[in-house]
Every structure is written in C-alpha cells, then in structure tokens.
Amino acid sequence: MKHKLRRQILTLLQGTVVAQLLPIIIAPILTRIYTPEQFGILAIYMAVISVLTPIVNARYELAISLPKQERNALALFALTTKINLVVTGIATLIVLIFKNNIIQIFSLEDGVWILLLPIGLFLTGLINSFTYINNRMERFNYLAKSKVYQASSMVFMQLGLGILKFGSFGLVMGYIVGQCLSILNLNRKLSIKQKITEEKIDKELILKVSKEYNEFPKYAMITHSMESFSAQTPNLFLTKFFGAATAGYYSLTNRTISMPLSLVGKAIGDVFLSNASKLYRERGECKGIYTKTLKALAVIPIIPFTILFIWxxxxxxxxxxxxxxxxxxxMRLLLPAIYLQFISSPLSHMFIIAKKIKIDLVIQIVVFILSIGAFLIGNFYFKSVEFSLVLFSIVLGIKYISFIIISYSLAKGVSRSRVDEENDYN
Structure with missing residues (x-):
C-alpha cells in the first residue's frame, strides 16, 4: 500500500509540476503584455466560475468514489451531466437578461467576459465529473496528463492572443481552451458512453442514486458554495472597493503561488481520497494514510515559503x-494562510469520506460571514487594502487549523458495526 500510494502521488505530481512550469515561465511575459486591470478581469471571471462551480453538478460528483458497485458510480456520472446541462442553460438565460446589471455590480467597463461565463461553467462541471470517475478507476496517468494539456494550451493561447492585442478576452479565451484540452484527455480511452450503455444506466437508477446520495446537494453544495465565495472574496471585493488593478495584483499572487500549490495539493488529495475511501470502507479508519499525507504536506512548501517571505x-x-x-x-501578508491551506485542503476529503458534511457546512457558514466582514471592515473602517488582506488571512488561518484538527479526528474512525451497516447500505 505504501509503495502504491507513493507511486500514485508521484504520477500526479509529475503532471502537476510540468503543468505549472509553463505558466510560471510564461507569466513574466504575460505581465508585460497584459495590464493589471486585464488580469483583474480574468480574476473576476474565474471568481464567478469558482463560486458557481458547486452548483453546476449539485456536488454529486463527489459521491462517485463512494459506491461499491461500478454501476452506481456510472449512474452518478450521468446524473452530474444532466444537472450540468440544466444549470448551464439557466446561467445562459441569466447572463443574457442581466448582463448590464452584472457589469454595474462589479463596477467594470469591460463586460465581454460575462458572455463567456456559461461556457466556462459547463466545461468546469464536465472536468469535475471526469476527474472523479478517472480517480475512481485509478487512471492517475490521465489525470496527470490532463493538467499538462490544460496548462500548456491555456498559456500559449493567452500569449498568442495577448500579442494580437485581444486584451482581457485573450486571457479568458486561453482559460477556456485549456479546459477543452483537459476534457478531451480525461475522456480518452474511457468509453464512458459505452460503459453507461452496457451497464443499462436508466432513469430509474439515476433517480435512485440521486436519493441515496442526496446529502451532497443538501449539504456539500451549500457548503462548497460558501467556501468558494469565501475564497474568492478578495477578487470580488477588491474589484468593487479598490478597482480592477488591485484585483489584478492579488490575482498574480494567486496565479503564481496559490494555484501551483493548490494543484500539487489536489494531486495529493486525489490519491488520498482514492486510497482513504477504500480503507475507511473496509476498516472504518484511515489514520495511518492520513498521518503520512499530513507530514508530506507540512514539509513540501517550507523552503519556497521561507524564500518568498523574506524576498x-x-x-x-x-x-x-x-x-x-x-x-x-x-503575497507576504497571505503566506501563513496559504501554507495552512496547502496542508488542510487535501485532508478535508475526510468530511466526504466519513460523511460528515454537516460539520463542514457549519465551519463554512462562519468563515463566509467572517470573510465578508474582513473586507467590509478593511474598506469602510480602515480604508486599506493591506489591512483587509491581513484580516482575511487571519480568518483563513483559523479555518484551516480547524479543518486539520477535525479531519484528523474523523480519520481515527468509527465502530466496526457502523462500518458494516454503511457498507451494506452502499
């Protein structure tokens, strides 16, 4: 198990490292082609997509790793696709009707990004569904390659459109093209339509799994929506209170520091979810793999974070x-929170594995309120970008420390009888 776990993590990490090298190499060129305001537009686009992502599949994709029967997992995949189509259709109508209102809310002049929102939202939903079905089937090599294809196609498209003076539209289109390439690779040799047909996934089964795992739209969807909104609070409120350029500066920090680390963390988290889910189903605990993963996450960023904090x-x-x-x-103001996020985010899968989504919901409600409060106080009382970010960093630090403590408690397990009951149910 130990060697298999290490091999799977390394497979995903290799893809993640390669995927992040190109954006980091190209970033100094992009910052000389695009303005901070244009990066701010991209930040708003990605922030809105991120906030809406938990809704697009009603978070049923998170359940794909849980059923013992492959047929039920495929039914969940089919369910997420149907929900995605409905939600994206509604989003398209809203964008077409309220385009001007949305532009006014963010105090922006450039509104072309709004028309691309439904496309990005639909593609994000597909990527999430394909990611979890690939994870269940342990197709980690495809997950790794998809990250490479997405990152490389994104930066080269952004570079080309930037040279042609497409402005913020070029940044957003590069992001969309990267998503398309990722989906094509995740679907490669998967034959998902054929599997759904062979397993006779019908409406009755889809309805059955939707009821069986209805805790995900009930709790996880709301929880993760609040989590995404809290995480995107800087982009949304910095743009509104201090202008798109300020959001652009913040987005560069996210683009060059937070995003690469989050992808590394996600690679580890994907492997942790796959292996911890199996162990928890079989033994009722996964303390060993949790502890090993925690130690690795705590050590990986120490050297680069020290360098970044000083210089x-x-x-x-x-x-x-x-x-x-x-x-x-x-970036310096946010480093402590980013470090704790890197550690806690992959391990927060324990809330799903142990089916304790309600706990996560309570935490996210509190963080949601405190995050908004941080920027309201920073703007109206202190009128300071820096003070707003310091308050936000403190809020996130408290959140991630709470996640680590609670997820470790969940990893220690439940009684054997309860495990047997849940296995029988699934």
Missing amino acids: GEELFGLVFGQEWEVAGSY
Whole structure:
C-alpha cells in the first residue's frame, strides 16, 4: 500500500509540476503584455466560475468514489451531466437578461467576459465529473496528463492572443481552451458512453442514486458554495472597493503561488481520497494514510515559503516587472494562510469520506460571514487594502487549523458495526 500510494502521488505530481512550469515561465511575459486591470478581469471571471462551480453538478460528483458497485458510480456520472446541462442553460438565460446589471455590480467597463461565463461553467462541471470517475478507476496517468494539456494550451493561447492585442478576452479565451484540452484527455480511452450503455444506466437508477446520495446537494453544495465565495472574496471585493488593478495584483499572487500549490495539493488529495475511501470502507479508519499525507504536506512548501517571505516583493518586481512589486507585498501578508491551506485542503476529503458534511457546512457558514466582514471592515473602517488582506488571512488561518484538527479526528474512525451497516447500505 505504501509503495502504491507513493507511486500514485508521484504520477500526479509529475503532471502537476510540468503543468505549472509553463505558466510560471510564461507569466513574466504575460505581465508585460497584459495590464493589471486585464488580469483583474480574468480574476473576476474565474471568481464567478469558482463560486458557481458547486452548483453546476449539485456536488454529486463527489459521491462517485463512494459506491461499491461500478454501476452506481456510472449512474452518478450521468446524473452530474444532466444537472450540468440544466444549470448551464439557466446561467445562459441569466447572463443574457442581466448582463448590464452584472457589469454595474462589479463596477467594470469591460463586460465581454460575462458572455463567456456559461461556457466556462459547463466545461468546469464536465472536468469535475471526469476527474472523479478517472480517480475512481485509478487512471492517475490521465489525470496527470490532463493538467499538462490544460496548462500548456491555456498559456500559449493567452500569449498568442495577448500579442494580437485581444486584451482581457485573450486571457479568458486561453482559460477556456485549456479546459477543452483537459476534457478531451480525461475522456480518452474511457468509453464512458459505452460503459453507461452496457451497464443499462436508466432513469430509474439515476433517480435512485440521486436519493441515496442526496446529502451532497443538501449539504456539500451549500457548503462548497460558501467556501468558494469565501475564497474568492478578495477578487470580488477588491474589484468593487479598490478597482480592477488591485484585483489584478492579488490575482498574480494567486496565479503564481496559490494555484501551483493548490494543484500539487489536489494531486495529493486525489490519491488520498482514492486510497482513504477504500480503507475507511473496509476498516472504518484511515489514520495511518492520513498521518503520512499530513507530514508530506507540512514539509513540501517550507523552503519556497521561507524564500518568498523574506524576498517576495523584490522577486515579484524582478520577475514580473517593477509595477508588480505590489503583488509581492500582498503575497507576504497571505503566506501563513496559504501554507495552512496547502496542508488542510487535501485532508478535508475526510468530511466526504466519513460523511460528515454537516460539520463542514457549519465551519463554512462562519468563515463566509467572517470573510465578508474582513473586507467590509478593511474598506469602510480602515480604508486599506493591506489591512483587509491581513484580516482575511487571519480568518483563513483559523479555518484551516480547524479543518486539520477535525479531519484528523474523523480519520481515527468509527465502530466496526457502523462500518458494516454503511457498507451494506452502499
């Protein structure tokens, strides 16, 4: 088990590292082609997509790893696709009707990104569904390659459209093209339609699994919507209170630090979810694999984080251009929270594995309120971007420490009889 776990993590990490090298290499060029305001538009686009992502599949994709029978997992995949189509259709109508209102809410002049929202939302839903079905089938090599294809196609499209002066539209289109390439690879040799046909996945079975796992739309969808909104609070509120350029500076921090780390964490989290789910179903606990994963997550970012904390502002100015030094100062304020996020996020799968989504919901409600409060206080009382980010970093730090403590408790397990009952049910 130990060697298999290490091999699976390394497979995903290799893909993740390669996927992140290109954006990091190209980023200094992009920051000299696109303005902070244009990066701010991309940040708003991705923030809205992120907030709506938990709704697009009603979070049923999270349940794909849980059923013992392959047929039920395929039914869940089919269910997520149907929900995705409905939600995207509704989103399209809303965008067409309320386009001007949405532009006014964010105080932006450039609104072309709004028309692309339904496309990005639909593709995001598909990626999530395909990711979890690939995870269940342990197709980690395809998961790794999909990250490479998505990142490489995204940055080269953004670079080409930037040279042609497409502005913020080029940044958003690059993101969409990357999603398309990712889906094509995740679906490669999967034959998902054929499997659904062979297993005779009908409406009756889809309805059955939708009821059996209805705790996911009831609790996980709301929980993760609040979590996404809390995480995107800086992009949304910085744009509204301090302008798109400020959001652009923050987004560079996210693009070059948080996103690469989150993808590394997701690679580890994907493997942790696959293996911990099996162990928890069989033994009722997964403390061993939890502890090993926790130690690895705590060690990986120490050296780069120390360097960034000491010389972050100077490095940002040197690499991305002098006008981007502000992004380095923002990054320094957020580093403690980013470190704790890297550790806790992959391990938070324990809430799903142990079916304790209600606990996660309570935490997210509190964080949701505190995150909004951080920026309201920072703007109206202190009128300071920096103070807003410090308050937000403290809120996130408390959240992630709570996640680590509670998820470890869940990993220690439940009684044997309860495990048998849940296995029989699934």
